[in-house]
Every structure is written in C-alpha cells, then in structure tokens.
Amino acid sequence: MNAINKLWMLVLLLAVPMLASASDAGLHLDKAPGDLGDKASLQRGAKFFTSNCLACHSAAYMRYNRLADIGMSLEEIKAMLPEGAKPGSTMSAAMDAASAKMAFGVAPPDLSVVSRVRGTDWLYTYFRSFYVDSKSASGVNNLVFPSVAMPNVLGYMQGDQELDHATGKLKLVTPGAMSTAEFDATIADLVNYLDFMGEPAKLVRYKLGYIVIGFLFLLLILSYALKKEFWKDVH
Numbered sequence: 001m002n003a004i005n006k007l008w009m010l011v012l013l014l015a016v017p018m019l020a021s022a023s024d025a026g027l028h029l030d031k032a033p034g035d036l037g038d039k040a041s042l043q044r045g046a047k048f049f050t051s052n053c054l055a056c057h058s059a060a061y062m063r064y065n066r067l068a069d070i071g072m073s074l075e076e077i078k079a080m081l082p083e084g085a086k087p088g089s090t091m092s093a094a095m096d097a098a099s100a101k102m103a104f105g106v107a108p109p110d111l112s113v114v115s116r117v118r119g120t121d122w123l124y125t126y127f128r129s130f131y132v133d134s135k136s137a138s139g140v141n142n143l144v145f146p147s148v149a150m151p152n153v154l155g156y157m158q159g160d161q162e163l164d165h166a167t168g169k170l171k172l173v174t175p176g177a178m179s180t181a182e183f184d185a186t187i188a189d190l191v192n193y194l195d196f197m198g199e200p201a202k203l204v205r206y207k208l209g210y211i212v213i214g215f216l217f218l219l220l221i222l223s224y225a226l227k228k229e230f231w232k233d234v235h
C-alpha cells in the first residue's frame with residue numbers, strides 16, 4: 001500500500017463516525033424527565049402501563065409482585081391484576097400474538113426491556129409524536145417511528161396533532177382529554193416506569209453506590225489518621 005492509499009484509508013476511517021452521526025441529525029429527541037427515585041411517579045406509571053398497554057403488549061420478564069419494589073402494597077397489586085392472574089404471574093398480553101399480527105400486520109413486541117433497546121428519550125418522544133396522516137393505513141403516523149403499525153391508543157388523551165411540513169414540527173389541532181402539560185407528565189411517569197421495568201436492579205445499584213462512596217469516605221478518614229500516627233515519630 002503506498003502512502004497516498006494509506007492517507008485515503010485514514011480519511012475514510014475518520015469519516016465513518018461523522019456519517020453515522022449525520023444520519024441521526026434529523027431526529028430530535030426530547031429529554032425524558034424521569035427520576036427513578038420518585039416512587040409516586042413510578043407507581044402512576046405502573047398503573048397507566050397495566051391499564052393501557054397490556055391489551056396488546058406483554059412484559060414477560062415482569063411479575064406483578066415485583067411492583068412491591070416501587071412501594072406498592074399487596075392489596076394495591078391485587079387490585080390491578082387481570083382476570084385469572086396471581087400476584088406472582090408475569091404480565092401477559094390480553095390479545096394473543098397471532099390475532100394481534102392479523103389485526104396490525106406485526107405482533108406488538110414484548111415491552112419488558114424496551115427502555116434498554118430504545119432508550120428513555122426515544123420513548124418519551126415516541127409517545128408524544130403521533131400525528132394524523134391520511135396516507136397511512138391506520139390513519140396515523142409517528143415522527144420517530146415512520147409508518148408505525150401501533151394505533152394511536154393515547155390519541156383521545158393527547159388530542160390530534162398534525163405535521164407542519166414546512167417546519168417538520170407537530171402542532172395540536174384538536175385538544176384531547178388532557179392538556180399538553182398533563183399529557184407530558186403522564187408520559188414522563190410511563191417512561192419512568194418502563195425504565196424501572198427494563199432494569200429493576202438499577203434502584204438497588206443506585207442505593208449501593210451511596211453506601212460504597214460512604215464506606216470509601218470513612219476509609220479515607222481512618223487512613224489519614226493512621227498516616228499521621230505512623231509519621232508522628234519520624235518528623
């Protein structure tokens with residue numbers, strides 16, 4: 001390989017990451033305001049999820065009784081169980097995968113770890129980015145998931161949005177049952193819950209982090225005292 005070729009290789013290698021980031025540039029994601037320490041938000045998210053999403057989606061790695069980790073009592077958990085489920089049951093979809101595939105063309109994916117696959121900012125933006133599109137089969141489309149097969153099940157809460165083709169932004173044309181602020185807060189809770197569900201151990205890990213730092217700090221003080229003791233006689 002001569003020097004010129006090597007130079008070209010280098011230029012190409014440098015260009016690859018630039019190309020990759022350029023393809024994402026068109027997609028703006030809103031920052032999810034989630035807080036895994038906020039138990040009340042996680043509980044609101046869990047209730048919203050179990051009552052609005054399990055018709056079509058499952059969360060096969062999540063058991064109802066794990067909701068105790070976010071501070072729900074057994075009575076509260078029992079109150080949200082579907083027919084025939086026990087507190088130890090996993091969250092299954094009401095609709096079986098085959099009929100869902102018939103109805104929507106694709107089976108609604110399991111949502112247990114969707115927060116790890118998509119990220120919370122993507123999810124927070126996705127649920128708020130449905131818009132009316134007469135060209136799509138379901139009548140709606142989505143800015144971050146073009147030609148999505150999921151119907152806009154939250155449309156009656158958010159209202160109808162339309163895409164302004166000039167700016168590429170969405171605007172609310174018909175108000176829904178909630179104000180924009182209420183809807184955004186509801187979605188923030190939902191995404192917070194999806195984040196918890198994707199990695200329930202995160203809560204434990206955060207707590208562990210503080211304990212470890214506290215321990216190291218204590219060790220610092222002790223070793224400093226020890227150092228002083230050792231060097232006392234030398235000086």
Ligand code: HEC
Binds near residue numbers: 055114147149150153
């Ligand atoms: C009426 C059935 C239905 C309901 C109810 C529903 N979804 Fe969906 N959802 C779908 C279908 C179908 C898809 C697959 C879309 C595709 O691949 O084009 C989907 C896709 C998704 C995706 C994208 C998954 C991915 O990474 O590709 C997410 C996230 C999602 N749904 C979350 C939810 C949440 C949260 C709720 C409750 C608020 C919900 N869905 C309610 C049918 C539904």
